[in-house]
Amino acid sequence: MVEQSDAGLSRRGLMAVGVASAAVASAPSATAAPAQDAPILATVTLEVNDRKQTLHLDTRTTLLDALREHLKLTGTKKGCDHGQCGACTVIVEGRRINACLTLAVMHEGDTITTIEGLGTPERLHPLQAAFVRHDGYQCGYCTPGQICSAKAMLDEIKAGVPSHVTADLSDKPKLTEAELRERMSGNICRCGAYSNIVEAIAEVAGGLVKGEPA
Amino acid sequence: MRAFTYERARTPAEAAAAAASEPGARFIAGGTNLLDLMKLEIETPRRLIDLGGLKLDEIKATRDGGLRIGALARNTDLAADKRVRKDYPVLSRALLAGASGQLRNKATTAGNLLQRTRCPYFYDTNMPCNKRSPGAGCSAIGGFTRSHAVLGTSEACIATHPSDMAVAMRLLDAGVETVRPDGATRTIPIAEFHRLPAETPHIETALAPGELITAVTLPKPVGGKQAYHKVRDRASYAFALVSVATIIHEDGSGRVALGGVAHKPWRVEEAEAAMPRGAKATTEALLSGARTTAQNAFKLTLAERALGAAMAQPRG
């Protein structure tokens, strides 16, 4: 993705949040605690799967926990919470990111697509249907992240973003097996469905260009 | 993770001033390293200053024919920038060899330079670490050191700098533009930006408290065949065991920098002077003074062979 999201940036503009709305939680022990340990709350509005959602959150809440624990959108998974597995991949402002390594309050006004925004069991997104057809999953835990990642990844290829295996940086990247494997490498599948996942993605992408051997 | 206040900065200077006014304040941009460390309480800021609203993500040509890369330019965008791909391909290659698509979409240019080490002992707060707590001792020394530094180490620390991008920046003689809390600006040559651990491994860069990176500048393109070979066990999404960045000109002269071997990108003037004489002479100068453990001594052979391959047949 090479396009900039300047509109989003300026919209957020100069606002300062958090400080003014600092408050302690209603726990009985809160008064006994040193003041600086009290959680600091902030309000953030996210546009998740085409729905505006305003949340009052501890500033420490990651986008991932905001989705899973506050919005109850548990399709986005917590595999490692440290950016090492990709299970939490969501699409923010058109780009795939790890929801575990970003704070919810950093996303004021952002458009967020999670797996729930792509399709439902009754109306699967083409990628979801292809994953089912090709058995591109086993335990299912990394699957939403793989699918969100795949969707944004195909857009990245379309936009001409190169990858580590792109042979010629001056060329548009081609839709090869090697490109898909490299670009999907931020999504770990310990069940080892990789071979099937790549076939599912390739089918949705309209078939592969025969690539160079690894 | 400790509680913190959160605010969005309006201008770089204001951000720097705000950060300097409070010892517990930290900037946050991509957040991909800082939040990781905050969850483990390796970083414990009490105040986070979000730089996301500063328009520091532009990549612009400079008057002297170089490039000025906004501090907040995302790794993905920098790697994909047409000018970078054409004139500084080693930088594109280094960026694309790092992390994952998701992380590159979030990680910024300045944040990448400021990444902290991935030493597993640094990451485990039960283990003494001079970076986390100066004077505590280094538990990596004598422990599991396969990924650790072999050059420029000290008795206090054998950690490496994990960035790929920084190795290319070092090779390209980048400059790091900053603004200080008093509003003064300066450019720190990349060679002076990262520090060796010595007795103070917790001080990792030349930045003063509150000093904010606003841009990274590249001098005008130097041409040559540019390559970045990152060697790792796993084919992707892994830190380098050793990486070799090279620029090789037709006359045999060139530049070389190594990643994964030291507390900063490793570049040695004498080694580059030796390049026309071949890989062996170059490697000797480059790796001179290395101190290894039984587990990481292979990095010397690896660096020598990877450089040999790069000099024999530069990869586009």
Added chain:
Amino acid sequence: MKFDTPATTNPIDQLKIVGKPVDRIDGPLKTTGTAPYAYERHDALEGVAYGYVVGSAIAKGRIKAMDLGRARAAPGVLTVVTAQTAGKLGKGDNNTARLLGGPEIEHYHQAVAVVVAETFEQARAAAALIKIDYERAKGTFDLASAKDGAPPAKDNPDTAVGDFDTAFAAAPVKLDEAYTTPDQAHAMMEPHASIAAWKGDKLTLWTSNQMIAWSRGDVAKTLGIPKDDVRLVSPYIGGGFGGKLFVRADAILAALGAKATGRPVKIALPRPLMFNNTTHRPATIQRIRIGATQDGRITAIGHESWSGDLPGGGPETATQQTRLLYAGANRMTKMKLAVLDLPEGNAMRAPGEAPGLMALEVAIDELAEKLGMDPVELRVLNDTQVDPEKPGRPFSQRRLVECLRTGADRFGWNRRQARPGQVRDGRWLVGMGVAAAFRNNMVMKSAARVRLETSGQITVETDMTDIGTGSYTIIAQTAAEMMGVPLHRVTVKLGDSTFPVSAGSGGQWGGNSSTAGVYAACVKLREAAATKLGFDPTVAEFSDGQVKAGGRNAPLAQAATEAPLVVEDAMEYGDLTKTHQQSTFGGHFVEVGVDAATAEIRIRRMLAVCAAGRILNPKSARSQVIGAMTMGAGAALMEELAVDKRLGFFVNHDLAGYEVPVHADIPHQEVVFLDETDPMSSPMKAKGVGELGICGVAAAVANAVYNATGVRVRDYPVTLDKLLDGMPTLA
């Protein structure tokens, strides 16, 4: 129902639905993120508090003092549970170390406290405020140095047939080598997670667990409450691989936290805690000696293995397959178990065979080279159709030779250069490797309840789990085939301890055993339905939603017009596993490229040919095999829990440090299943593939690396640093 004579023709043999590569019935839920995993039960309960686990900072010793004051006073904190506050706790039959440590510490990151708070952020922050003063004790952490004094492993006696020593000494061609395999982590994507809620004395645990009945018992035992007061619910499990066979700290601490607060409590183990807090596959040191005649017949085969575990733990049974895989009149195996103070070792996918074959199948490759024989031919020559220790006991099915031959043919094995280091493709040195795959087939009692609903829908309930294996789907296929209804007319409910006790997911027995249990229940339902409809149950046929006999037919649903028909039965097993050796077989073929300069290793092609009885669903079975091949590739090339031998812990305890394969490591994988049924295994005539698939893979990779480079690595993982010194000098 008892299975004690070989299966004859039965309704499964129709193969209208069983044996077909149908899509998984849970696929739409999993791909849309709507399948609820343990930590995600917003649907089941509200007002849940969050627990955060604190792990020990030392490997061995004791807690001198704990300062919980700041944590207890921290905002949002509801309680802090430690061994001191928890009351008397027992230990599960399947646990070696206690799940809540203190004052004694048995291993690094053993749980010593859990903080329960209103929010996750508060619990995590407060956990960091707990200060603990430890007294470190000297521990033993290095298998290599503990190996020599290690006693024989209890319950795993030495085996001996013939006279190994004499035969080995006399053999004209000998191999005597040592191999090591490292500690490995399951590293399933979903961390161990549980939500606990009490209603009076009754505990419900939504948890991520492979073996519901075992774990229900162990929860009860640990908490000191009757089993009947414990309910486990585990419908979706984000991977297990043996790591979720047993109750772990998340479940027990959630239960304790919930008890202490009177609130439901949920806990997921933080990823960096998992590697030392939970179980792992133990490292091994193995010595293999093989003596052979000049023409390649094995006359003596000996396999010894050393592993370590905490006191009271068990060995990694790495010599298992050597007792059965190859012929040879003189044989011996030995297993020694050292006491180590590292985290608890336990089962991981194909325990025993996976690390055992990592050594044995390299040894066979080395022997082939010594003999100047093709490694496929050497294996074929030494095939046996009977248990080599008890020649009167045949294998129920054994088509290893066909697996190897078929694989060799499909892979283009004849293009392999016997002399290593001969093939070059650009910057890559290219090599091929082969290994046999072998894993025993175990059968386990398994029960199910089936119900013909008034709507005509069939509901199956069993506490069987689906850890990604496809249990939901093959159980539905089984019931559909048995009852003569389409797949969508079957509803499958799994992973709840209120359902009949199944075989559970372990040891690759789940597929065959759980469907056999469903078969037994369906036989009963057929009888009930036929009788209800006035048919002779012995001749009634079930197809197309109809029951047919004597020229008459009636809709199946009619049997339940007044009320659902509900039956329950289990499949139990007789002596067929004693009279016949039941095993699964395969051949793995791998091609690797090794960078001539840097020795980076990349897998280019992988093929597995498997003979594992009837394949109930070729699509999900193939997935099991490719997944296992992927894990085997990891074992070959990167996976190692690095032991800090001074401090006694696994250093690389996260997913950045413990590398498992990513997309870019794995090429397109081919899997071939031989067309086979095994009537000795169950009425399903099926066996397992989920573990077979990993057995031998790593050796095939290591053998391919040798073939590419001429460098033989006997210490896994095969990483580039172990190759560099033997690589060709650069041009």
